[in-house]
Amino acid sequence: MTRCNSLFPAGVAVTLLFALALQGQTNRGTPAVSVRDFGAVGDGKSDDSGAFQRAIDSGCGDILVPRGRYRFDKTVVAELDRVGPLSIAGAGTATIIMAVPGPALKLVGTHGGTASPTTVKDNVRLNQRMPIISGLEIVGAAPEACGIEATGTMKATFSKLLIRKALHGIHLTKRNRNVIISDCHIYENRGIGVYLDHVDLHQINVGNSHISYNDGGGVVQRGGAVRNLQIGNCDIESNMGQEAPPTGNVLIDATGGSIGEIAVTGCTIQHNHGAPDSANIRIIGESQPRPSYAQGELRGGNVTITGNILSDVQTNIHLHKVRGVTVVGNTLWKGYTNDILVEGSSSIVVGQNVLERNPRYHYGDGATAKRGVIFRDCDNVNLTGLHIASVQGQEAGLLLERCRRFNISGCTILDCDNCGILMDDVEDTVIS
Structure with a gap:
């Protein structure tokens, strides 16, 4: 028989447990229940999805999941307005x-408003606010x-989760507001780690998490309307399969939707240069048209990329048709094709960043990384205090093609095997 040793005398332990149970009844009206109270077995063989569903449908609210391996043969759905x-x-x-296609756990709400309190209906405020899933491992045992x-x-709110060997880890669909993902390990999935799937979503924080080895991308937005996405203090690595379509550790793709107000700060983001067209941060900003006040501007943006470690992909930072981006305080190396590639973009500020080639990283084919900074078809750009060293196999350490209205100042460009700065079809530009 396995024993769990206690630091408390028996009488104290009983008193403590009673106090905790009483507190649960006093504060919530109903004590927390275990899924085992509803018939869950937890042997890894029996289908426990029904027991979880009964626990949720009971309306208790506080569902505890003790140690065990709980097999699901169908999705467990929480209809928040009802439960x-x-x-x-x-x-x-x-x-x-x-063990079957679909999400293991699905939260379904009815919030149709924004983040503004005036748009939150009473049933959402009372019945649906802040559903929490925490402290669980979820393992996929079917391809979908x-x-x-x-x-x-x-x-x-999703926290202290390990999700692995699934298709997608955390999948946000249709419409959500004020999402928090923290202290999670989203690891070794066939698809996307955190997937913003054509979702209307404002206010989402992804923090303090490991998001790694997901073949379809790490944190990925495709379409939808996303604002106020904060990614911070995460380790995001190797989220691209060797045979997967081009993706990124962080991929923001506004195609068919819109983006804005994004921050990627204080993260280590790297690997894997062997994947096709891999990128650490890739933002595709061309969005759906807006009303006449937008004056025909299709490029979304207002993005900050700061304080990150970026390495070992084809392109470290790729900005395509984005407007309003600040890139400062990052350390970049081993961009096998480019360190920074900016295309068709405007109002870009690239400040003090280190773009380095340290021979300590020349293991394998590390010495073959070309690196370099390229701007094509861009305007209204300020480059200040860049440190670019040892670019190889490129036309220049800094290349500008078909650009205008650049201010380049205080940069250090050293030891490139071709020229330091090359400008082709460039107008209204100052270098100092």
């Missing part, structure tokens, strides 16, 4: 095995099995 405020929580010792999907939610 009320919800927390599904483990202590890191429970595993959900998703996913981790978690959320749609129509307000303040959904």
